[in-house]
Amino acid sequence: MFRRILIANRGEIAIRIIRACRSLGITSIAVYSEADADSLHVALADESICIGPPSASESYLHIPGIIAAAEICDAQAIHPGYGFLSESAQFANICKECHIEFIGPSPEAISMSGDKSVCREKVRAAGVPTVPGSAGLIQDPEEALKVANDIGFPVLVKAAHGGGGKGMRIAHNDVALQSAVNIAKAEAEAAFGDGGVYLEKFIENSRHIEVQIMADNFGKVVPLGERECSIQRRHQKLIEETPSTAIKESVRRNIQKVAVKAAKAINYTNAGTCEFLLAPDNSFYFIEFNARIQVEHPVTEEVTSKDLVVEQIRIASGEPLGYSSVKAVGHAIEVRINAEDTDNDFQPTPGMITKLHMPGGPGIRVDSHIFSGYNVPRYYDSMLAKIIAWGHDRDQAIERLAGACDEFKIQGVKTTAPLCAKVLRSGRFREGDISINFLEHFIQDLIQTKSN
């Protein structure tokens, strides 16, 4: 087991990892940019070291600085969290070469998952159902046209190296497709350094269902249930829950089996998530594999009572998984509290938090790095906190979480908490009548109602 772990991240996930280290008796080492000198993750870690100026590219993404910090702090392992370098095969490789354990999958598995087109082909060859689409990258608009006519419009043009919901363009007809392909390629090149794009059929009213898997270094892969993440705005998740109201037990068993198959097909180890689209007729299709611990992992933890970050550390240190299946109890829902003005097109609102009250009580969990007096920096993402509620059933979880969102009070920045409370209390959400279009329509309805 490791004695010293460096956390190559910030914010709430850095604190999450510090807590896991603490529970294992491992010394936690935080790295921080100058903008995060007063940050909570720095104060809570056992040791900390400044690695660069505020800009992420010169600090949290700066591989030489992070490796140098790990070496001079004598860290045996690095936990990359999510985002930043968590899915950089290059970083994982460099850790390997420097004899520092990367807490996550192998560089090869990261590469494979990172190329969504290649990954798709690989799992498809192993018998995993994938969204109908192109067999690999699209070379030109003519080829795109042919594929689109084969599978039927509308289609989605997707960047092979995209991530976090970015790098996708929808096209409803021949004319739109041409420009969609060209624009998507240019955007992909600019954003991800690789202009490769592929095509998938756009499934209307689909639901985003993902399966958490845990795999040790000895070939054992265990599914830990599914999460529904359909409440999204511009492909950014806002509310996630487990279990999904959409799927029957037979589909649940099946989708978990398929997720395990996909993980094995790409030789995956450590924590990972297999993403699917669920069509209205309950058929499901693989879309991509996320090679990292995810933001929404707490809902899985609450229903399975497993500590996923501790499991990650155990697996990385060479321990075998001690179980072959998990039992899920109850229902858990999470909301993301972001520093965004939901009345103003979700503009980010960095600034000083002058007053803060966090909710509590039975079944309420808060994962956050904010505190009264904290200056939310403008250099990084806008997430302030995750509030998770567990209930014996979905109704209780909804009640508890909506109440927690109401109880959450903050002054100095605007947040998504009030919007989340409204969504949770809405009739359609309570009935489980959700799809990936839910939030956009809900927000439009709110704007309509306001102007009337």
Add this chain to the structure above:
Amino acid sequence: MEINDLEELIRLFEKSKLHEIEIEEEGKKIRLQKPQVLSAAPITYPVAAAPFAPAPANADTPAAPGPAATSSESQLEEGLVTIDSPMVGTFYAAPAPGEPPFVQRGDMVDEGQTVCIVEAMKLMNEVGAKFSGSIEKILVENGEPVEFGQPLFAVKP
């Protein structure tokens, strides 16, 4: 322990990162120790200011620009400016082991002149003076780990 074994042990020890090893076998004890390169004081990383202090009255106060000084450093004298480390790594005072240091106390330096090396991942990064002046104090020891923004030299411009 045979002489060949001892030679092998010494060879392996020299190659390794260990500083000290003691082996006891059948009543005989052998201890190998490398000369200390790092400073004798335990490595402490400057801790950031406590976050639960009351919010500063001026909301525009930027985050603390760098680590607080360690207890061995005194407040900088008036008129002195520091050259800070541009990256995290290991401070080296000379271009290579055994060679004379880039600068000594009292030396005059020109803007851009190399004053030290900060090494990270086997890459030697030369640090240049941002302005000309005289080196009043050298604030770190050769081979000492340094973090981003850590003051390395106190210079009188």
